[in-house]
Amino acid sequence: MQRHLIALDLDGTTLNRHSQLDAETIATLHQLERAGHVVVIVTGRPYLISQRIYDQLHLTSPMVNFNGALTHIPHQKWAGEKIAKVSRQMSLDLLDAKAELGLKTLVAEDKLHVWADHPTDMLPEFLPTTLRQDQYLNAQNLLDDPIALTIEYTPEQKQRVLNQIDQRYGQLVEPRVWGGPYEIMELIHRGIHKEDGLDHVAKFYQIERQNIIAFGDEHNDLEMLDYAGHGVAMKNAIAVIKAVADDQTEYDNDHAGVARYLKKYFKRDLADLN
Structure with a gap:
């Protein structure tokens, strides 16, 4: 064969x-x-x-x-x-709009690093349960474009979040909504x-x-x-x-x-x- x-x-x-x-x-x-x-x-x-x-x-x-x-x-x-990376600026913009869009958790990652706005026990296999100070998602720690952004959203805000991402960043990224019972979407490079x-x-x-x-x-x-x-x-x-x-x-x-x-x-x- x-x-x-x-x-x-x-x-x-x-x-x-x-x-x-x-x-x-x-x-x-x-x-x-x-x-x-x-x-x-x-x-x-x-x-x-x-x-x-x-x-x-x-x-x-x-x-x-x-x-x-x-x-x-x-x-x-x-x-x-x-x-294929996504935009650092987009990650920080979404962090700033977290309350407005009803976002619960944001996690940015590259090959060897992870940054999050807070630790969470929601899904310990996939999202960080503990963070060092240099792993908190902010402009001081996130210095380069990450590969992906993972977002936990409020269920009733799902369509609004999708619409906002499409309007603001639709040419750069496309959301991938997780299957199963999770209110999570990932943003990676479009296409x-x-x-x-x-x-x-x-x-x-x-x-x-x-x-x-x-x-x-x-x-x-x-x-x-x-x-x-x-x-x-x-x-x-x-x-x-x-x-x-x-x-x-x-x-x-x-x-x-x-x-x-x-x-x-x-x-x-x-x-x-x-």
Whole structure:
């Protein structure tokens, strides 16, 4: 079988409901790398809260964070590193308009840093629960353009916030409203999707689209699955993802759905390793 690029969303896909990797997934992905395939995490998560997963998988390939806004190889300098940023001034303007717009929390991030207007226990896996003085979001600490801005908003103000962002910054950014029960949206560079990072990695390794297999479950995976030669929706995926995918896993993310699918798909490659 030809060399493949295996693109993995994390939450709801490769990780179980507890945001953990199971042993079967770790072993399967390690075997596929040994067989010569390229395993790439493609996630909406910032690098700071996904590095541990990359390290658990012992990967050496690139990683895509912030829904395509950061493509890099962790722990090393890579000439192919690609970053799409948002405006520092926009971040500070929204901070100033926090009360007016009904914003509860603002978090700005780049590859290695996070700044927030206050600590929060609302979503400890994703938002900072403690802050050093140099991590508070203000003009003195935020000196450069960040990669992304995460906003927790008051539910009844959602449409007003979206309208204001579109009017003031619509040419620069587009909001990505989180799925599930959260009142959270992310702002990244307009036009950037997971597909952009995946395409960048595929070209670096000279892997054709027909040899890209991608897994996902939520709205932010749509462009990636549509781009991949073989897009796979998780059993637990939302309907729109299942509609665009070429196939679906037999098992969900709590039952090693990705690993079990890959073991069947690459059965011959894995058998050759034994």
